[in-house]
Amino acid sequence: MYIENIIQHIKQQQPLIHAITNYVTANDVANIILAIGASPIMADEVLEIEDITSMAQGLDVNLGTINQNRFAAIKKAGMTANQKHIPILLDPVGIGASRLRQQYVEELLEYIQFDVIRGNISEIKALYQHSKTKGVDANSIDQITKDNIEQVVCFVKEVAKTYHCIIAVSSAIDVIADEAKAYVIYNGHPMMSRITGSGCMLSGLCTAFMSVNQQEKLDAIALAFMCHGIAGEKAYERMENNHSGNATYRNDLIDAIYLMSIDDIKEKARYEIY
Amino acid sequence: MYIENIIQHIKQQQPLIHAITNYVTANDVANIILAIGASPIMADEVLEIEDITSMAQGLDVNLGTINQNRFAAIKKAGMTANQKHIPILLDPVGIGASRLRQQYVEELLEYIQFDVIRGNISEIKALYQHSKTKGVDANSIDQITKDNIEQVVCFVKEVAKTYHCIIAVSSAIDVIADEAKAYVIYNGHPMMSRITGSGCMLSGLCTAFMSVNQQEKLDAIALAFMCHGIAGEKAYERMENNHSGNATYRNDLIDAIYLMSIDDIKEKARYEIY
Amino acid sequence: MYIENIIQHIKQQQPLIHAITNYVTANDVANIILAIGASPIMADEVLEIEDITSMAQGLDVNLGTINQNRFAAIKKAGMTANQKHIPILLDPVGIGASRLRQQYVEELLEYIQFDVIRGNISEIKALYQHSKTKGVDANSIDQITKDNIEQVVCFVKEVAKTYHCIIAVSSAIDVIADEAKAYVIYNGHPMMSRITGSGCMLSGLCTAFMSVNQQEKLDAIALAFMCHGIAGEKAYERMENNHSGNATYRNDLIDAIYLMSIDDIKEKARYEIY
Numbered sequence: 001m002y003i004e005n006i007i008q009h010i011k012q013q014q015p016l017i018h019a020i021t022n023y024v025t026a027n028d029v030a031n032i033i034l035a036i037g038a039s040p041i042m043a044d045e046v047l048e049i050e051d052i053t054s055m056a057q058g059l060d061v062n063l064g065t066i067n068q069n070r071f072a073a074i075k076k077a078g079m080t081a082n083q084k085h086i087p088i089l090l091d092p093v094g095i096g097a098s099r100l101r102q103q104y105v106e107e108l109l110e111y112i113q114f115d116v117i118r119g120n121i122s123e124i125k126a127l128y129q130h131s132k133t134k135g136v137d138a139n140s141i142d143q144i145t146k147d148n149i150e151q152v153v154c155f156v157k158e159v160a161k162t163y164h165c166i167i168a169v170s171s172a173i174d175v176i177a178d179e180a181k182a183y184v185i186y187n188g189h190p191m192m193s194r195i196t197g198s199g200c201m202l203s204g205l206c207t208a209f210m211s212v213n214q215q216e217k218l219d220a221i222a223l224a225f226m227c228h229g230i231a232g233e234k235a236y237e238r239m240e241n242n243h244s245g246n247a248t249y250r251n252d253l254i255d256a257i258y259l260m261s262i263d264d265i266k267e268k269a270r271y272e273i274y
Numbered sequence: 275m276y277i278e279n280i281i282q283h284i285k286q287q288q289p290l291i292h293a294i295t296n297y298v299t300a301n302d303v304a305n306i307i308l309a310i311g312a313s314p315i316m317a318d319e320v321l322e323i324e325d326i327t328s329m330a331q332g333l334d335v336n337l338g339t340i341n342q343n344r345f346a347a348i349k350k351a352g353m354t355a356n357q358k359h360i361p362i363l364l365d366p367v368g369i370g371a372s373r374l375r376q377q378y379v380e381e382l383l384e385y386i387q388f389d390v391i392r393g394n395i396s397e398i399k400a401l402y403q404h405s406k407t408k409g410v411d412a413n414s415i416d417q418i419t420k421d422n423i424e425q426v427v428c429f430v431k432e433v434a435k436t437y438h439c440i441i442a443v444s445s446a447i448d449v450i451a452d453e454a455k456a457y458v459i460y461n462g463h464p465m466m467s468r469i470t471g472s473g474c475m476l477s478g479l480c481t482a483f484m485s486v487n488q489q490e491k492l493d494a495i496a497l498a499f500m501c502h503g504i505a506g507e508k509a510y511e512r513m514e515n516n517h518s519g520n521a522t523y524r525n526d527l528i529d530a531i532y533l534m535s536i537d538d539i540k541e542k543a544r545y546e547i548y
Numbered sequence: 549m550y551i552e553n554i555i556q557h558i559k560q561q562q563p564l565i566h567a568i569t570n571y572v573t574a575n576d577v578a579n580i581i582l583a584i585g586a587s588p589i590m591a592d593e594v595l596e597i598e599d600i601t602s603m604a605q606g607l608d609v610n611l612g613t614i615n616q617n618r619f620a621a622i623k624k625a626g627m628t629a630n631q632k633h634i635p636i637l638l639d640p641v642g643i644g645a646s647r648l649r650q651q652y653v654e655e656l657l658e659y660i661q662f663d664v665i666r667g668n669i670s671e672i673k674a675l676y677q678h679s680k681t682k683g684v685d686a687n688s689i690d691q692i693t694k695d696n697i698e699q700v701v702c703f704v705k706e707v708a709k710t711y712h713c714i715i716a717v718s719s720a721i722d723v724i725a726d727e728a729k730a731y732v733i734y735n736g737h738p739m740m741s742r743i744t745g746s747g748c749m750l751s752g753l754c755t756a757f758m759s760v761n762q763q764e765k766l767d768a769i770a771l772a773f774m775c776h777g778i779a780g781e782k783a784y785e786r787m788e789n790n791h792s793g794n795a796t797y798r799n800d801l802i803d804a805i806y807l808m809s810i811d812d813i814k815e816k817a818r819y820e821i822y
Binding site: 244249 | 297300301304306308314315316317318319321322325326329343414524525526527528529530531532535
C-alpha cells in the first residue's frame with residue numbers, strides 16, 4: 001500500500017464529497033472531511049440533487065434519521081453518481097432497527113451499484129440476511145475476535161461477492177474486503193463507541209479516501225479505517241492526560257485526523273492481509 | 275434517595291433512549307446520553323417510528339424546530355410508548371412562542387400519558403394556561419426565588435396533579451414534583467443559559483435516568499437535575515481556569531457528566547424536599 | 549464607528565435572532581449568537597413562522613441544506629419581517645451549486661427586501677449574474693486581492709445598488725458595501741476555511757449586530773466581520789499553542805467571540821474605507 005500516495009491525492013486534489021447524512025452527526029462528518037483535506041457539501045433536496053452530486057468526486061449516503069424526502073434524494077443521488085462514475089459509499093445505519101430501513105436498503109441495492117458498504121457487524125449481517133444467495137451462515141458471528149477472524153473474513157468476502165462491492169465492517173477488529181482480498185485492522189479504541197457519529201465520520205473519511213484513489217479502492221478504504229482507528233487511539237491518550245470526557249474526545253478525534261502524519265500512520269498501523 | 279442504585283442501573287443496563295429532538299441540539303443530546311452510560315437512538319420518520327420506539331427503554335420528545343412530519347412521528351411514538359409501557363418525557367420547547375406549538379402540545383396531551391413534562395417556568399406556565407382546571411394563579415410567578423418557593427411548589431404540584439405526571443421545572447432554582455412531593459434543587463450555574471441545548475440535554479438525561487428507575491421516577495428525575503446542575507458548576511470552574519468561552523463550556527458540561535462520580539454528587543448536591 | 553455603542557446595544561438588549569439555517573451548522577450558529585450576547589431561536593415550520601419571526605429583532609435566512617418546506621418557511625418569514633420592519637440577512641449558500649438555489653434566491657428577491665446579503669465572492673457573483681442590470685463585469689474577479697480591490701469595491705457597490713441593500717463579501721479580504729461606502733477588512737485567517745460553518749456563523753453574528761444598530765447598519769455589519777476575523781486570528785494562536793486541529797479551532801473561534809473585548813477589537817481591527 002502506497003500510504004503517501006493515497007494521502008497525497010486527497011491533500012492535493014481536495015475532492016468535493018457530497019454527503020447525505022443524518023442531522024445528528026452532519027457537523028462532525030463535515031469537519032472530519034475537512035480535517036483530512038477534502039471538502040464537504042451537504043444537500044438532500046431531491047429537486048437539486050442531480051446538480052449537486054454531479055459536481056462531487058465522491059458520494060456518501062447514510063440512513064441515520066432517514067425520512068421519505070431524504071430517501072428520495074439518496075436514491076436519485078446514487079443513480080446520478082452511477083451515471084457519472086462517481087464512487088459511492090452506503091452506510092446502512094440501523095438497517096436492523098426497522099423494516100422501513102430494510103426496504104430502503106433493498107430498493108437502493110436494486111437501483112444503485114455501490115462501491116463500498118460500510119457498517120458494523122450486525123448491520124452487515126442484517127444486510128446479508130436479505131440477499132437471495134446465502135453461501136455463508138453468519139448467525140454465530142456476533143462480534144469479531146481473534147478466534148473467529150477467519151470465519152468472519154470468509155463471510156465478508158462472500159458478502160462482497162454478493163453485492164459486487166467492497167464490504168467494510170467496523171468492530172473492535174475491522175474487516176475490509178472485496179471478494180478476493182481482506183484487510184484485518186487492529187487499530188481503534190473502545191472509547192470511540194462512547195461518542196455519537198464515530199461510524200458516520202468513518203464513512204465520510206472512507207468516501208474522501210476512495211474518491212481520489214479509485215485505482216486502489218480497497219487500499220484506500222483500509223487506510224481510512226487505519227487513520228480513524230489511530231486517531232481514536234491518539235484521542236484517548238489526550239483524554240487520559242487532560243482528564244476529559246466524551247465531548248472533548250470527539251473533538252480530539254477530529255483534531256487527530258487533522259494532525260495525522262504519514263509517520264504516525266506507518267508507526268501505528270496494525271493490520272494483516274487475508 | 276439511593277443515588278448509587280439509580281446511577282448503577284443506568285451504567286449496568288445501558289438503556290436505549292429514543293430521542294425525537296430538534297436538529298439544533300441533537301448531537302449534544304446524543305453525546306450527553308452516551309456520557310451518562312445510556313445509548314441514544316434518533317429517528318423521526320413516522321413510517322418506522324413504531325419499530326424504533328418499541329426497541330427503546332425510554333422516549334424523549336422535544337418540540338424544538340418542530341415540523342408537521344416530526345410532529346406526526348412524535349404523536350405515534352408517544353402512543354406506541356404508552357402501549358408498550360415505555361416511559362415518556364415531553365419537553366414542550368417554546369410552547370409559548372407559537373399557537374402551533376400550543377395546539378401540538380394540547381393534541382399530545384389528549385392522546386398520550388406522559389411520565390414527565392420538563393420545561394422552564396414560562397413553558398410550564400404556558401402549558402397550564404391551557405388546562406381546563408385552574409386551581410392556582412401562576413401569573414405572578416416569573417422566576418423561582420427563595421422568596422416565592424412555597425408558592426411555586428404549590429403551583430408545580432397542582433400542574434402535576436392536573437396532568438397526572440411529574441412536572442420538572444428548570445430555573446435558577448429547579449422544582450421537580452408530583453402531586454404529593456417536590457424536590458427543590460439549588461445546583462446549576464447561570465453560564466448554562468449561554469449555550470444552546472442545555473435544556474434539551476437535561477431532558478435527554480432525565481429520560482435515561484427514569485428509563486431504568488421506574489419504581490422511583492421522581493427521585494431519578496431529581497437526581498438527573500442535580501447531576502446536570504453539578505456538571506454546570508464543574509464546567510464553570512474549568513472555564514474560569516482555562517479562560518475559555520461558551521463553546522468549550524458546552525464540551526466541559528458533557529465531559530463533567532461523563533466524569534461524574536457518586537462522591538461528586540453526594541458532596542455537591544444541594545436540595546430540599548417539600 | 550462607535551464600536552462601544554454597537555457592542556453595548558447587543559449586550560444590553562440581548563436581541564432575539566430568528567435563524568432559519570441548515571442542519572449542518574445550526575448548533576454553531578446558535579452558540580455564536582449566544583457568545584456575542586444575543587439570543588437565538590430556530591424554527592422552520594411554515595405554519596408557525598409568522599408567530600416566531602414576529603417575536604424576533606432580526607432574521608437570518610440561510611440556503612444550506614435547503615428543501616421545499618424550509619424554503620416556504622424562509623419566504624413567509626421574510627415577508628413577515630418586511631411587514632414588521634425586522635431587519636433580514638440573506639446567506640445564499642451555494643447559489644451557484646444548483647439551479648434550484650438560483651430560482652429560490654430569485655423568488656426571495658422578488659418578494660422580500662433584504663437588508664444585507666452576505667456570501668463569498670463566487671456566491672455574490674452568481675447572484676449578480678441573474679440581475680437584469682449589469683453595469684459591471686465581474687467575470688475577471690475570482691478572489692479579492694490588494695491588486696484588484698478597487699475593481700471589487702466598485703463591483704460590490706454596484707450589486708448593493710442593484711438590490712437596494714448592503715452586500716457583504718467574505719474572502720481573504722472582505723468587502724462590505726452599500727452603494728455609497730465600502731469597508732475593506734483585512735482580519736481573518738485561512739484556518740477559518742478548514743471548519744464547516746464559518747460563513748453561517750458570520751451571518752448569525754451579522755444579524756445580531758445589525759438587529760439593534762439599525763441606524764448604522766453598515767458599520768454594524770463591518771464590525772461583525774472584524775470581530776469574526778479577529779476571533780479567527782485569536783483561535784489560530786491558541787491552536788498553534790496547544791497543537792490542536794480543526795474541531796478545537798471551531799470551539800476556540802466561538803470562545804473568542806465570547807471573550808472578545810472592546811480593547812481587542814480596537815487593537816486588532818484592520819480595515820480601510822472606500
